[in-house]
Amino acid sequence: MKLKILLIDDEVSILETLEMFFTEKGHQVFKAETGERGFALFCEHLPDIAIIDIHLPDSNGLEILTRIQNEGHLTKVIMITAYHDMETTIQAMKSGAFDYIHKPLDVDLVEEAIQRVTSMLEAEQVKLNDLPKPKNSNPDLIVGKSEQMRKIFKTIGLACQKRTTVLIQGETGTGKEVVARVIHRNSLYKNEPFVTLDCSSVVPSLIESELFGHMEGAFTGASRTQKGKIELAGNGTLFLDEIGELAYEVQGKLLGFLQRHEYMRLGGQETLKSNCRILAATNRDLFGMVNRNEFRRDLFYRLRVVIIQLPPLRERLSDIDELVDHFLQKINLKLHSGVLHVQDGVLERLKAHQWPGNVRELENVLVEAVVQTRGSVLLLDDIDTILCRYLQTEEIEGGPCSLDNMEKEHIRKTLDALNWRRTEAAQRLKISMPTLRSKIKKYNIKPSDGESYH
Ligand SMILES: Nc1ncnc2c1ncn2[C@@H]1O[C@H](COP(=O)(O)OP(=O)(O)OP(=O)(O)O)[C@@H](O)[C@H]1O
Ligand SMILES: [Mg+2]
Known part of the structure; x- marks a missing residue:
């Protein structure tokens, strides 16, 4: 997929490295050293991706993020933050950044982030033709055809x-x-x-x-x-x-x-x-x-x-399709989100879960996934991660939960509990710092954030 990528950073070396990297892959690159210039380029070219440094000479990258968001285009924004900037990073994710990458820039990480954007853009594009008609989401509606x-x-x-x-x-x-x-x-x-x-x-x-x-x-x-x-x-x-x-x-x-x-x-x-x-x-x-x-x-x-x-939800799994549709509309209304679809495989994954908390649990899982996603499609990976966490707390044996996901969740929980103090987390997990770092990278672990729904 050929992308239009906008880079905003006052460090010329970063601009040049990234430009070279992206052009080589066939993408079209626009670059700016200030926020204002960057925003002007954004309006002119409406890029697929904008990569923005938080610290800019004339403005704060978060401001530019918000201005871009307000334009209502589907551009995915990736913020560049410093390692010690956990607060700003969380702020950026809450303001709707698709992702963030840390300085000093690791090209592999940039590549991974772009991969995630691409799969989101592709998933979104497939679905663009069948946008659902807005329905009145009635809170007292009992959904189910079983x-x-x-x-x-x-x-x-x-x-x-x-x-x-x-x-x-x-x-x-x-x-x-x-x-x-x-x-x-x-x-x-x-x-x-x-x-x-x-x-x-x-x-x-x-x-x-x-x-x-x-x-x-x-x-x-x-x-x-x-x-x-x-x-x-x-x-x-x-x-x-x-x-x-x-x-x-x-x-x-x-x-x-x-x-x-x-x-x-x-x-x-x-x-x-x-x-x-x-x-x-x-x-x-x-x-x-x-x-x-x-x-x-x-x-x-x-x-x-x-x-x-x-009946318990596990005895009427065929209703899950319709329930997902219903809840996405309900959640979008409440959270002002725009999640319209689920990736292929998500419904099958949901039907493989046991649902001890029944329809309420399904609703909660979807709320969590909507809050986490940065696009208009719920990805299978995200749903899988959330379900695995539910499975762990529910202590039900078995289930299609991969070992990798268990590890990812364990590391994420530990980091969150320690406010992302990595050295302490590594000690508690009994692994070395480099190992922790590479696992964070491998699993793309991020600090949790939340929004109120209920
Ligand atoms: N068939 C359904 N269609 C649409 N939404 C449903 C359906 N069943 C449950 N819900 C939603 O799931 C959530 C839980 O439902 P509700 O509070 O009625 O459950 P409950 O049986 O009273 O649970 P509890 O025993 O824990 O009180 C609510 O948000 C409700 O809107
Ligand atoms: Mg009740």
């Missing part, structure tokens, strides 16, 4: 038309809360409140008051009368999340409410009525809990008038 999901859509459709209690079961991250919201939004009372009570997050002694409310002076600390969630839900939906964690004593009171639609605030005399609809979710085996006397049998039967059992 047989299991189709059945679930049917049940949801039926459940929307009634006010019966629904029990939503599934492992963590399978979408229980999304299902609850979708049921509410498609019901006749969609304009009434949707109120959530996480039964695991409140101290057991307080949960009763959270549910039913309390009168002033009902217990120490009850300085004023407060409405409970049942009351706040009005004619809408009360979503009882993690119902399996509900204290045994309170389970009886909840059952009473479900049978009569009546309740009293704590310390109150008056019987109140509520028409709210209850949706409950759990990631525990509620039936098993019933058999161990940890959950009331009568309440269990009352809750499970309709049951929705969400």
Whole structure:
């Protein structure tokens, strides 16, 4: 691939070395010794790559980076930084530099960086013809076409038309809360409140008051009368999340409410009525809990008038294609990123993972990959690295994780933990400095940076 390359550096020797190096490979080179001149050349030629020194006589290289970014062209920027400049390097990556190389320049490293740009540019070009049409990314959309999901859509459709209690079961991250919201939004009372009570997050002694409310002076600390969630839900939906964690004593009171639609605030005399609809979710085996006397049998039967059992992601891998598409759009909206595609092989790699954290884990992996990538395509290598790290923390045996990747991750973690103090890292890893240096180079290890998403 022939490239247009712009070089901005005040060191003439560097300009000349790089020019010679690139011209020999058949690329077209433009060079400038100052930021202003460089930016002018950029506007004139719109190069594929700009290699910019951070320290320029008339301006800061980061400023030029930002100005180039603001032009909205697909130019990939590689910053040249000094070894001790970790702060600036991180800053550069955060500002959207594609890559960075250290001074003194090592031609092999420059070559590698250009290789990475080229594969990104090629991956981007392949996809340019099939840009997806912008869709409204709906946060309450349940994505999936698998047989299991189709059945679930049917049940949801039926459940929307009634006010019966629904029990939503599934492992963590399978979408229980999304299902609850979708049921509410498609019901006749969609304009009434949707109120959530996480039964695991409140101290057991307080949960009763959270549910039913309390009168002033009902217990120490009850300085004023407060409405409970049942009351706040009005004619809408009360979503009882993690119902399996509900204290045994309170389970009886909840059952009473479900049978009569009546309740009293704590310390109150008056019987109140509520028409709210209850949706409950759990990631525990509620039936098993019933058999161990940890959950009331009568309440269990009352809750499970309709049951929705969400399948783990590993049992519906065919939905991954559509989920990836959905999440990329959602992430782009939130992070103002422009990642539109995944490289060939990425979907297969994602389908080889076990997904103990289910759809949420998939979303997290994609967020991480989007934050890391410097182009509009997610590369297989990046995804593989992230998945291997997840695999390690999940401590699942097996999996297609290469030894190289394990090594890379171990070194990266150690460096990050030590704030990239290489000498200490080498000591801790029990390898020599040159070995560490060559491994950083071999694996292209970089300091992690992050952006907020959730
Ligand atoms: N089928 C799906 N389609 C689109 N997004 C989904 C789907 N399932 C889950 N998600 C997304 O995955 C994330 C986790 O979903 P959710 O919070 O509903 O899971 P959960 O089952 O309630 O998990 P937990 O048991 O850990 O609370 C959310 O960001 C949600 O939007
Ligand atoms: Mg949840």
